[in-house]
Amino acid sequence: MCFFYALFSQNFIFLSQWVQLCKAYLTEAKWFHQGYMPTSEEYLENAMYSVGAHMALLFAYFLTANTITKEALECIERFPDLIYCPAIMFRFANDLGIITDEQKNSSIQIYMKELSISDEAAREHIRQLFTEIWKKMNKATQAPHQFSKPFINVATNLCRQAQSILMFNDGNLDLDNLMSSVFEPIPLD
Secondary structure, eight states: OHHHHHHHHHHHHHHHHHHHHHHHHHHHHHHHHHTOOOOHHHHHHHHHHHTOHHHHHHHHHHHHOSSOOHHHHHHHHTOOHHHHHHHHHHHHHHHHHSOGGGOTTSHHHHHHHHHTOOHHHHHHHHHHHHHHHHHHHHHHHHSOOSOOHHHHHHHHHHHHHHHHHHHSGGGOOOHHHHHHHHHSOOOOO
16 A cells, blocks of 8 residues: 555656746746736746756656655655755856856846846855855755655755856856866775
8 A cells, every 4th residue: 555655646746847947938938928027026036946956856866765655755846945945046056157148037137126236146046045045055954854874965065056157157068167076085094
């Protein structure tokens, strides 16, 4: 019985998260074609899905969980900080690295409009938001929850990857740096 519940729950979770991702893409396409500039709140609410980090973390949960529980699956659907923080960090890192022509509906343009600030000031504002998100993420890793330590490590490492993208080349992904961090051993001495 537990096996069938886990199988059905997994499929339902995957399906609902794929639907959420597609809805987020459609929302961004609609904004673009209508020339609509969302508020920062609207943008971030959609961006936490459209960046796709929640899908990576969903797969990571199933790969790292010793036991798949109903409580953990329900928690994933509520988008806890362990999933929200890496997603938003990736969105901001992506927005900081995009070419100016592509940033019509990015967090940079939205903050420029909402806060009446320059491009560079908006970029600095986003960099400062990283600190706040890290604080939130650190609290989330220490809070009681249903997730395994390996899953928490994956979520934390996604935040670290977003931070690395931000630090190196101001948001532009340096593939040589990324590949060396994945394939080169870390010296222990």
